Amino acid sequence: MTRIGIIGAGTAGLHLGLRLQQLGIPATIYTERAPAELRSARLPNTVAHHAPTRERERLLGVNHWDSPELVQFTFNFAISGPQGVGFQGKLVAPSQFMDYRVYQPRLAENFVARGGSLHVAAVDAAGLEEITQRHELVVVATGRAGLGHLFPRVPEHSPHTQPARLLFGGLFHGMRPPEPLGFQFTIAPGHGEVAEGRMVSTQGFIGSLFLEAVPGGALEVITSRNPNEDPRGFSALFLELLREHAPATFARLDPDAFLLAGPLDWVQGRVTPVVRRGYTRLSNGRCVVALGDAHVLHDPLSGMGANAASACAWILAETLREAVESGQSFDEAFCQRAEERTWETVRATTYWNNALLQPTPPHMAQVFAAASQNPALANAVLETMIVPENALAAFATPETCAAFMARHAHGTAP
Numbered sequence: 001m002t003r004i005g006i007i008g009a010g011t012a013g014l015h016l017g018l019r020l021q022q023l024g025i026p027a028t029i030y031t032e033r034a035p036a037e038l039r040s041a042r043l044p045n046t047v048a049h050h051a052p053t054r055e056r057e058r059l060l061g062v063n064h065w066d067s068p069e070l071v072q073f074t075f076n077f078a079i080s081g082p083q084g085v086g087f088q089g090k091l092v093a094p095s096q097f098m099d100y101r102v103y104q105p106r107l108a109e110n111f112v113a114r115g116g117s118l119h120v121a122a123v124d125a126a127g128l129e130e131i132t133q134r135h136e137l138v139v140v141a142t143g144r145a146g147l148g149h150l151f152p153r154v155p156e157h158s159p160h161t162q163p164a165r166l167l168f169g170g171l172f173h174g175m176r177p178p179e180p181l182g183f184q185f186t187i188a189p190g191h192g193e194v195a196e197g198r199m200v201s202t203q204g205f206i207g208s209l210f211l212e213a214v215p216g217g218a219l220e221v222i223t224s225r226n227p228n229e230d231p232r233g234f235s236a237l238f239l240e241l242l243r244e245h246a247p248a249t250f251a252r253l254d255p256d257a258f259l260l261a262g263p264l265d266w267v268q269g270r271v272t273p274v275v276r277r278g279y280t281r282l283s284n285g286r287c288v289v290a291l292g293d294a295h296v297l298h299d300p301l302s303g304m305g306a307n308a309a310s311a312c313a314w315i316l317a318e319t320l321r322e323a324v325e326s327g328q329s330f331d332e333a334f335c336q337r338a339e340e341r342t343w344e345t346v347r348a349t350t351y352w353n354n355a356l357l358q359p360t361p362p363h364m365a366q367v368f369a370a371a372s373q374n375p376a377l378a379n380a381v382l383e384t385m386i387v388p389e390n391a392l393a394a395f396a397t398p399e400t401c402a403a404f405m406a407r408h409a410h411g412t413a414p
């Protein structure tokens, strides 16, 4: 019997499996699609991994794309419209945009090459019960669809009952990146947000655009029109909207070359953010643990879901190691402890993400305006925004914002 069964070979399941291998705790991964199948699938998302996740990748020995020309040190921020601001900051450690059709298959192959066993099969609720008979503990890491529904919703941490944004992500030709190489995030008040990066992809190192449209706003049309029906017409429409709502990105596009890279290089969707219980008891009496999006699902606005999933995988592996070393069984008390520790790890991301889904409050707008006049403050603001714990503490109230601006006016570290 392998000690741990993991359902799902996404970032949560793979980081957990790879970490358990390092800790000498045998694990088996069950996942619905083989690595080769993923490589030719539709673009699933447009994920940026920030410094803490990249450090875990280094520790796991899966930092295969860790070369200076593929990472992004600069973060360009803008608010478009009449009260618009814009500024650039340099991150202490770079972020990287990864096409998961490149990333997840490679990590799954690493897991297998290191002796792990990967079973390709879609697991349903009955299959899950059967799998619990084969392992001391089963972890469900099936992402935002999959088996997450088995874990009860926690209403007090789940203020949304419907999506706050409609989503579009795609890979495009005809995008010139910001200089120095970096990513761009633009808030279009009342309409949504546009994030732009350069992604390590099946299509090479290519521009990516991610759009979060407020339902009923001007950007919504991009999230519902099928680009494959008229790729040139889609580009023309997108260009028009970017000209008005994300002018900094628009300025770097080549209108003649701006085109989706391929018919599978885009994704549309919507997410209702939800916090679920971190474990549940199945009808056969066995407790299973939830991890990643199956546990806490975020709107992708802050670009933190995968980063949080990785952090939670790491802390769950640590909790398992402690239990193994002290001879504890993986009973309900263990599952409760795992839930406490993963929720503690992801809680700030949830609160920060939900705050970002609201209109920018005046005290934060003031910080952005000040940062646009002060490069030292700009660096501190952007460095803080990619660490949810720090962002929550810094930007919670007018008083914390004032203190933050005073502290960082001359460029002290965040």
Ligand SMILES: Cc1cc2nc3c(=O)[nH]c(=O)nc-3n(C[C@H](O)[C@H](O)[C@H](O)COP(=O)(O)OP(=O)(O)OC[C@H]3O[C@@H](n4cnc5c(N)ncnc54)[C@H](O)[C@@H]3O)c2cc1C
Pocket: 007, 008, 009, 010, 011, 012, 013, 030, 031, 032, 033, 044, 045, 046, 047, 048, 049, 121, 122, 123, 124, 141, 142, 143, 144, 145, 146, 147, 167, 168, 169, 210, 267, 269, 291, 292, 293, 294, 300, 302, 303, 304, 305, 306, 307, 308, 309
């Ligand atoms: C457009 C978009 C942009 C995003 N941008 C960012 C970003 O910039 N930064 C960031 O951190 N996050 C971002 N996210 C969120 C990020 O994609 C997720 O939070 C992250 O992938 C969650 O990891 P996971 O392992 O929990 O789930 P997933 O990565 O979704 O993996 C789930 C795994 O489970 C498997 N599976 C599903 N159901 C079953 C089943 N029944 N049986 C067996 N296997 C199953 C799947 O095949 C997959 O292998 C974005 C999301 C979207 C949609």
